[in-house]
Amino acid sequence: xINSLDPxxxxxxxxxxxxxxxxxxxxxxxxxxxxxxxxxxxxHVHVGIVHAPNAEMALLFGKEQFGRRGxxxxxxxxxxxxxxxxxxxxxxIFETVPEKQYREAGGYKVMDKINKYKKENKA
Amino acid sequence: xxxxxxxxxxxxxxxxxxxxxHRNSEWTGLGPILEEDIAFSSxxxxxxxxxxxxxxxxxxxxxPEPDTNAFMREAKQFHNAxxxxxxxxDYDFSTIRHFLFDHADQLxxxxxxxxSYEPLAxxxxxxxxxxxxxxxxxxxxxxxxxxxxxxxxxxxQTALNNAWNYALGMFEKGDYEEQxxxxxxxxxxxSLQNRWLAVITPIIEKANLKIxxxxxxxxxxxxxxxxxxxxxxxxxxxxxxxxxxxPGVEW
Numbered sequence: 465x466i467n468s469l470d471p472x473x474x475x476x477x478x479x480x481x482x483x484x485x486x487x488x489x490x491x492x493x494x495x496x497x498x499x500x501x502x503x504x505x506x507x508h509v510h511v512g513i514v515h516a517p518n519a520e521m522a523l524l525f526g527k528e529q530f531g532r533r534g535x536x537x538x539x540x541x542x543x544x545x546x547x548x549x550x551x552x553x554x555x556x557i558f559e560t561v562p563e564k565q566y567r568e569a570g571g572y573k574v575m576d577k578i579n580k581y582k583k584e585n586k587a
Numbered sequence: 588x589x590x591x592x593x594x595x596x597x598x599x600x601x602x603x604x605x606x607x608x609h610r611n612s613e614w615t616g617l618g619p620i621l622e623e624d625i626a627f628s629s630x631x632x633x634x635x636x637x638x639x640x641x642x643x644x645x646x647x648x649x650x651p652e653p654d655t656n657a658f659m660r661e662a663k664q665f666h667n668a669x670x671x672x673x674x675x676x677d678y679d680f681s682t683i684r685h686f687l688f689d690h691a692d693q694l695x696x697x698x699x700x701x702x703s704y705e706p707l708a709x710x711x712x713x714x715x716x717x718x719x720x721x722x723x724x725x726x727x728x729x730x731x732x733x734x735x736x737x738x739x740x741x742x743x744q745t746a747l748n749n750a751w752n753y754a755l756g757m758f759e760k761g762d763y764e765e766q767x768x769x770x771x772x773x774x775x776x777x778s779l780q781n782r783w784l785a786v787i788t789p790i791i792e793k794a795n796l797k798i799x800x801x802x803x804x805x806x807x808x809x810x811x812x813x814x815x816x817x818x819x820x821x822x823x824x825x826x827x828x829x830x831x832x833x834p835g836v837e838w
Contacts, residue, residue, distance in 0.1 A: 514622050518731065524724050525622035
């Protein structure tokens with residue numbers, strides 16, 4: 465075992481031949497996904513991941529990593545293992561045919577009406 | 588208003604915060620996991636920031652400017668409790684100290700938020716949120732490690748036993764105690780200690796830990812008047828090493 469004065473190296477338990485001991489149970493905490501809200505009423509937005517032994521501590525770490533700078537009023541954390549995710553192999557389910565533009569907000573031409581209204585009400 | 592009384596109060600608080608801030612910052616880069624390393628370092632910086640605010644008030648009362656005051660004094664001129672100058676030891680001791688000190692710190696500022704001495708009351712109100720977060724952090728770790736496995740529980744109990752009499756030393760009375768109370772500047776150390784015990788006792792019990800029996804309580808006193816361990820010499824030398832190379836230089 466390499467016996468270094470630097471605890472960051474020592475605790476890695478590196479063998480003389482430079483191989484690292486395999487991870488044991490409790491070696492790494494579970495991960496939590498962090499969602500951050502900038503002001504009340506805003507959506508919570510996913511900002512990253514923290515390692516933590518429980519949800520309370522994940523909140524602390526989430527606050528520290530992602531809420532330390534700038535505005536923040538609220539944080540959510542969710543165990544990564546509790547997130548159900550779609551498969552990238554099925555990404556084609558998101559493909560859609562271009563003729564369906566009428567179903568999207570961009571399909572409506574309303575700017576003329578809005579500008580007209582603004583102009584009328586300005587006077 | 589007795590300026591000497593206020594200065595005594597400010598000095599012990601500023602030195603407590605400067606010394607614990609420096610000690611805790613020694614964990615930077617060495618914390619148990621990355622996230623905790625960042626959290627602990629960030630709180631250490633907060634403590635130094637709080638001490639700076641108090642040194643600023645002292646400066647307005649005619650004491651040297653904050654950097655000079657913090658970095659040019661010798662260990663025997665410091666007023667911090669011995670508890671805060673002790674070596675970090677392992678994370679168990681640092682966590683226990685963080686828990687015991689930060690609760691006392693929060694309660695002290697909580698009282699000072701209503702102080703008749705407005706400059707101090709203003710600082711107390713400003714840092715309220717940070718102190719709440721520090722205590723939040725300490726409580727969660729204490730609970731997690733106290734209720735963890737056999738090893739973590741045993742380590743926390745040993746650390747608590749070792750820390751206890753030093754922690755009681757935080758409430759050493761000063762020469763102006765009665766006057767500070769009479770002038771509604773500060774509630775006094777005895778009242779603060781009572782409130783502290785009332786707050787921490789249930790949290791310690793929930794963490795499955797035991798406060799040492801009252802017959803063994805022997806507060807470590809004297810530090811407020813300059814009696815320190817050699818740990819403080821080491822700390823002050825290291826902390827002021829860079830500043831003393833060229834005092835007064837603009838960074």
